[in-house]
Amino acid sequence: xxxxxxxxxxVGAGTAGCYAAATVAREGYSVVIVERKTAxxxxxxxxxxxxxxxxxxxxAIPKSDIEPAFTNTEVDHxxxxxxxxxxxxxIPVPGEIAVIDRWEYGRRLIETAERVGVEFHYDTVVKSxxxxxDGRVTGVSGVHKGDPVTYEAEVTIDGAGAxxxxxxxxxLSDATFDTNVRYSQFSSAYREIVEVEEPVEWExxxxxxxxxxxxxxxxxxxxxxxxxNVGLGFQMNxxxxxxxxxxxxxxxxxxxxxxxxxxxxxxxxxxxxRTYDSAxxxxxxxxxxxxxxxxxxxxxxIAGAAYSGQYAGEQAMEAxxxxxxxEDALWEYNERVMDHYGGRYAALDVYNIFATANGLDxxxxxxxxxPGEELSEALYSGTAGVSPLLAAKTLWKSRGHWDTVxxxxxxxxxxxxxxxxxxxxxxxxxxxxxxxxxxxxxxxxVYETTGADAKY
Numbered sequence: 143x144x145x146x147x148x149x150x151x152x153v154g155a156g157t158a159g160c161y162a163a164a165t166v167a168r169e170g171y172s173v174v175i176v177e178r179k180t181a182x183x184x185x186x187x188x189x190x191x192x193x194x195x196x197x198x199x200x201x202a203i204p205k206s207d208i209e210p211a212f213t214n215t216e217v218d219h220x221x222x223x224x225x226x227x228x229x230x231x232x233i234p235v236p237g238e239i240a241v242i243d244r245w246e247y248g249r250r251l252i253e254t255a256e257r258v259g260v261e262f263h264y265d266t267v268v269k270s271x272x273x274x275x276d277g278r279v280t281g282v283s284g285v286h287k288g289d290p291v292t293y294e295a296e297v298t299i300d301g302a303g304a305x306x307x308x309x310x311x312x313x314l315s316d317a318t319f320d321t322n323v324r325y326s327q328f329s330s331a332y333r334e335i336v337e338v339e340e341p342v343e344w345e346x347x348x349x350x351x352x353x354x355x356x357x358x359x360x361x362x363x364x365x366x367x368x369x370x371n372v373g374l375g376f377q378m379n380x381x382x383x384x385x386x387x388x389x390x391x392x393x394x395x396x397x398x399x400x401x402x403x404x405x406x407x408x409x410x411x412x413x414x415x416r417t418y419d420s421a422x423x424x425x426x427x428x429x430x431x432x433x434x435x436x437x438x439x440x441x442x443x444i445a446g447a448a449y450s451g452q453y454a455g456e457q458a459m460e461a462x463x464x465x466x467x468x469e470d471a472l473w474e475y476n477e478r479v480m481d482h483y484g485g486r487y488a489a490l491d492v493y494n495i496f497a498t499a500n501g502l503d504x505x506x507x508x509x510x511x512x513p514g515e516e517l518s519e520a521l522y523s524g525t526a527g528v529s530p531l532l533a534a535k536t537l538w539k540s541r542g543h544w545d546t547v548x549x550x551x552x553x554x555x556x557x558x559x560x561x562x563x564x565x566x567x568x569x570x571x572x573x574x575x576x577x578x579x580x581x582x583x584x585x586x587x588v589y590e591t592t593g594a595d596a597k598y
Contacts, residue, residue: 150458151281151295153268153308155184157444158430159301159469160251160260161451162458164202167461169258174261174333176282176293177302181246181264191371191424192217192348193247195445202450207254207553208357210242211247213365214345220298221347235348241365243414245406246348266291268302270588271312274502278467279312279425297458300428301451303330304411309428316470317423318571321432322598326379327434328439333361333373335406341367342398350391355375358383361390369405370589375441377414377498379432385409403518414438415597419578420571422472429454435479438491442575444503446483453478485564491597492557499594537550552591560584 149296152163155177166173171538193212199205218241220233222357256262266285269341272292282291300308305328314321342364349362351465372393379498390411393399413434421433430447461467476484543597568577589596 145292147294148174149351149462150297151293152299152301154301154303155252156187158451160255160450161200161202162299162429162455163260164258164457165452166459168202171459174263176266177264185252185262187248188408189244190363191242191244191365193242193444194239194442196239198449200451203251203254208247209251211242211250213243213485214241216346216350217241219347221344221349221352241363243406270306271533277316277424296462299454300432300433301430304413304431306432314423318420318574319423320418328378328411329375329414330378330411331373331375332409333371334404336370336372336402336404338368338398338402362513393555412436412441422469422475424469426568427454427472427475438487438494445490447484450479463578469576473571480564480567480595487563488564489557489561490581492553494561495588495597496592499592524555533570556588556591
């Protein structure tokens with residue numbers, strides 16, 4: 143067996159992993175990224191390709207290094223198609239947004255990380271997590287091209303994506319690390335890159351549409367006017383969809399895709415749940431999709447992964463410098479995530495819970511009646527205020543669905559209450575359990591108000 147020793151071992155060469163490793167390497171610490179794919183395939187990841195907030199990415203891998211992968215920077219709104227209402231709703235998207243070539247983006251992440259000193263070990267499949275007698279994670283072991291290999295590290299960073307195998311293999315029962323994770327909190331998704339013959343008329347929009355069954359969703363994101371990322375997904379607690387067949391059926395019914403050719407296809411799972419309550423354990427940090435750092439409504443996770451990678455790398459270095467990689471020493475990572483976006487994502491997840499308890503027809507009718515500006519604010523801030531005039535207009539347009547409107551109003555108040563609670567996220571593990579108990583009482587009110595089954 144071959145054994146490697148590093149200050150930090152990162153599993154996964156995605157956004158979170160590369161930003162974490164680059165953050166560490168820039169400060170002179172030894173760091174390796176362990177990646178199961180080949181060097182040629184690394185960076186090829188299923189994604190919607192929409193990147194929000196590109197102007198403010200961490201400097202460990204600066205925007206200038208990844209910008210050549212931005213293929214469409216003209217997008218400024220979402221276009222929500224609602225066939226049941228014969229309606230199209232335009233939703234402004236605040237801030238900078240770009241549709242990217244995800245493979246090119248992934249390659250540029252890797253190239254920059256290599257340039258600043260990160261080592262990459264490809265073709266390496268992690269099989270287990272190494273822990274000492276006190277439960278501290280000391281590294282990982284696996285197989286590299288058929289040969290056993292072990293990585294020893296002061297801190298291990300899990301960037302292995304949704305439903306990470308590391309969390310299945312590690313014993314985290316004595317830590318605060320969030321193990322309240324089930325398949326029903328994730329979505330199954332599939333996407334294709336499709337070349338069309340003529341430029342689409344919605345090249346400046348992210349197009350979204352509900353599927354005919356399973357409360358799923360379709361997306362059409364233009365990388366260029368003629369190269370479209372098309373995909374769909376469904377919540378894993380719903381009746382499974384035939385992803386390839388259902389996508390093909392919708393494509394065949396859109397005239398802009400007549401004669402189109404498929405250039406690439408890939409599937410994945412993604413979190414549609416709140417950010418992990420805690421993503422640290424002794425010697426261990428989870429980042430990006432591996433800790434559900436994804437907007438649970440839009441599915442956007444690139445920016446959250448980049449920042450969580452930076453935060454994880456910085457926290458790992460501080461812990462190593464102080465000679466203490468305990469849960470307490472890594473705790474500030476949780477605080478930074480919750481303060482930046484974790485609380486907002488938890489509030490947004492309340493609307494997901496509301497949606498599971500209401501009929502799709504009612505929700506689509508209500509969505510068609512809502513002002514686009516207020517809906518945009520809700521999608522990206524976790525809460526939204528509506529003026530009395532707009533509220534009156536919405537109520538009039540949604541007549542016949544007033545029970546749903548009232549339910550949404552009560553749900554919004556609970557989402558605001560939850561967001562306020564996350565602003566008081568504890569500054570140490572000592573107060574964590576008490577914070578969770580208070581949060582869970584708010585969630586009990588959410589389930590009672592919406593009539594939804596408990597999600598967590």
